[in-house]
Amino acid sequence: MDSQKGDVEREAKNGLSGRNDNLCSSAGGLRRGVGTDNHKKSDKQKEELDEAIEISFAEPLRKSDAYKWQSGDDNDLAKSHQNDFHPSNPPYVPKGNRVCGGCNRDINYGNYLGCMGKYFHPECFRCHACSYPITEKEFSLSGKDTYHKTCFKELTHPKCEVCFQYIPLNGDGLIEYRLHPFWSQKYCPAHELDNTARCCSCERLEPMNVRYILLEDGRSLCLECLESAIMDTGECQPLYHSIRDYYEGMNMRIDQQIPMLLVERQALNDATTRDKNGFHRLPETRGICLYEEQTVASILRRPSVSGHRLVGMRTQYQKLTRRCEVTAILVLYGLPRLLTGAILAHHLMNAWLRLKGYRNLNPEVEAGICQVLSYMWLESEIMPNIPSSSSSSTTTSKKGGKSRNENKLGEFFMHQIAHDASPAYGGGFRAANAAVNTYGLRRTLDHIRLTGNFPL
Ligand SMILES: [Zn+2]
Ligand SMILES: [Zn+2]
Ligand SMILES: [Zn+2]
Ligand SMILES: [Zn+2]
Structure with missing residues (x-):
C-alpha cells in the first residue's frame, strides 16, 4: 500500500x-x-x-x-x-x-x-x-x-471524489488536494489518514457511496477490479497458458512444465522470505518465480462474496519439487485478469532467463527486462489491432470480450510499470525498454547474455 x-x-x-x-x-x-x-x-x-x-x-x-x-x-x-x-x-x-x-x-x-x-x-x-x-x-x-x-x-471549487464535499482550505488558506496521476481522482488529503479503503489493484480510494470488497487477507478491491478478478489456481490456468503461448509467439518457447499457483498474501510473503534467489519487491510482493523446493498453500477453491467480504476460500498445501531450474511461479490471488497476467508475464520471463542460462544478472537488468515483457503483453491485450504473432493461439476465448473498464485498467497497469519509482523495477524498465525500442528484443537479450547489461 x-x-x-x-x-x-x-x-x-x-x-x-x-x-x-x-x-x-x-x-x-x-x-x-x-x-x-x-x-x-x-x-x-x-x-x-x-x-x-x-x-x-x-x-x-x-x-x-x-x-x-x-x-x-x-x-x-x-x-x-x-x-x-x-x-x-x-x-x-x-x-x-x-x-x-x-x-x-x-x-x-x-x-x-x-x-x-x-x-x-x-x-x-x-x-x-x-x-x-x-x-x-x-x-x-x-x-x-x-x-x-x-x-x-x-x-x-474542487469537490472531493471520496466524501463529495468541497475540498477544505488548509492552514495557509489554500485549497489543497491529492490527485491520482492516472485516474485523476481528486480528494481531501485527510482521506489518506482516515482509513478510507484503497483498492489494492487500481489504487483508487473508496468513495463514500460505494462499498469495496474486503479480501480475507485485509486487502480491499474495488468493484471494477473485482469484475475480472482471478480467485483460484484452477481459474488462472487458461491465462497462464495463453501467456506461455504469447512467449512462444515471440520465439521464446518454454518447454518445461512449470507449476503456477495462486496463493494468499501470507503464503507469498513466506515463500519470498524463504527463497533466497528471488527478487523481492517492497513493500508488496505480488508474484514470485521460485527456484527452490517448498511447500506452498495453493488456493483450491475461490472465495465467494458475502456482504462486502470475500469468504470461504479453501487452500491446500502442495509440495513443489524441482523438476527443472525453476520450481514454480506463485501469484497473489484476487487481482484483475490483466494485472494477474502482467505479473505472470514478468515471472515467466524470470523463468525463461533462468532456463536459458542467464545467471547473476543485477536486479535492475533482470527486473527491467521482465517488466518489458509484462508491458508488451499488456499492450498486446488492450490494443486489439496489433496483429498477434502467436501462431497456435487457442486460448483466446476470454480475449476480445474486454470491457472499456478493463481496457482502462490495463492502461493503468502499463502506466504503473512506466512510472514505477523504484530503481530496479522502474529504472530497470525504462533502460530495458529504451534498449528494446532501439535494438529489438532479440538483440537486447543477446547483449544481456554476453555482457550482463543493456546495449546503450
Ligand atoms: Zn446562478
Ligand atoms: Zn436589459
Ligand atoms: Zn473528502
Ligand atoms: Zn480497483
Whole structure:
C-alpha cells in the first residue's frame, strides 16, 4: 500500500492571490450567459474558471462595490459615483442614452444598475451559469462573466471524489488536494489518514457511496477490479497458458512444465522470505518465480462474496519439487485478469532467463527486462489491432470480450510499470525498454547474455 504514496501527486491551488488587475480589466463590457445548459462547461471555460476562482476568493467585498442599485434620478447617480471608488463603474451618461448591457434596449425609467462600465436592467443582470438574475449584493466575476457566488463556487471549487464535499482550505488558506496521476481522482488529503479503503489493484480510494470488497487477507478491491478478478489456481490456468503461448509467439518457447499457483498474501510473503534467489519487491510482493523446493498453500477453491467480504476460500498445501531450474511461479490471488497476467508475464520471463542460462544478472537488468515483457503483453491485450504473432493461439476465448473498464485498467497497469519509482523495477524498465525500442528484443537479450547489461 505504501508504494502508492509516491505516485500520488500533491496539488495546491492558491486561493488567495490578489488579482485586482483582472477585475479592473473587465470593465470593457459584460457578456451574458445564454441558454440553460451553461453547467456543461467546455474545457477551456473550465480553465478560465479555474483561474477565476482565485479572484472570487480574493475580492468578494470589493466586487460588491461595483454593484449598486441606482434609481432613475441622475442626481443619485452622481452621488453614488462619489461614494464608489471602484474603477469599473460606468461613466456618467445622460438619462435617455443609457443602453442595457444585457438586452441592448434603452433604460428609460425604473431601477437600473451599473457594473463594469455598463448599465443593466435589474432583470438583465444575470448569472452566466444558471441564467437567473443576480439580486445579491455580492457576486463573482470571471473575465466579463458574472455569476451568483454559489453558482460560481459550484462550478469552480474542487469537490472531493471520496466524501463529495468541497475540498477544505488548509492552514495557509489554500485549497489543497491529492490527485491520482492516472485516474485523476481528486480528494481531501485527510482521506489518506482516515482509513478510507484503497483498492489494492487500481489504487483508487473508496468513495463514500460505494462499498469495496474486503479480501480475507485485509486487502480491499474495488468493484471494477473485482469484475475480472482471478480467485483460484484452477481459474488462472487458461491465462497462464495463453501467456506461455504469447512467449512462444515471440520465439521464446518454454518447454518445461512449470507449476503456477495462486496463493494468499501470507503464503507469498513466506515463500519470498524463504527463497533466497528471488527478487523481492517492497513493500508488496505480488508474484514470485521460485527456484527452490517448498511447500506452498495453493488456493483450491475461490472465495465467494458475502456482504462486502470475500469468504470461504479453501487452500491446500502442495509440495513443489524441482523438476527443472525453476520450481514454480506463485501469484497473489484476487487481482484483475490483466494485472494477474502482467505479473505472470514478468515471472515467466524470470523463468525463461533462468532456463536459458542467464545467471547473476543485477536486479535492475533482470527486473527491467521482465517488466518489458509484462508491458508488451499488456499492450498486446488492450490494443486489439496489433496483429498477434502467436501462431497456435487457442486460448483466446476470454480475449476480445474486454470491457472499456478493463481496457482502462490495463492502461493503468502499463502506466504503473512506466512510472514505477523504484530503481530496479522502474529504472530497470525504462533502460530495458529504451534498449528494446532501439535494438529489438532479440538483440537486447543477446547483449544481456554476453555482457550482463543493456546495449546503450
Ligand atoms: Zn436589459
Ligand atoms: Zn446562478
Ligand atoms: Zn473528502
Ligand atoms: Zn480497483
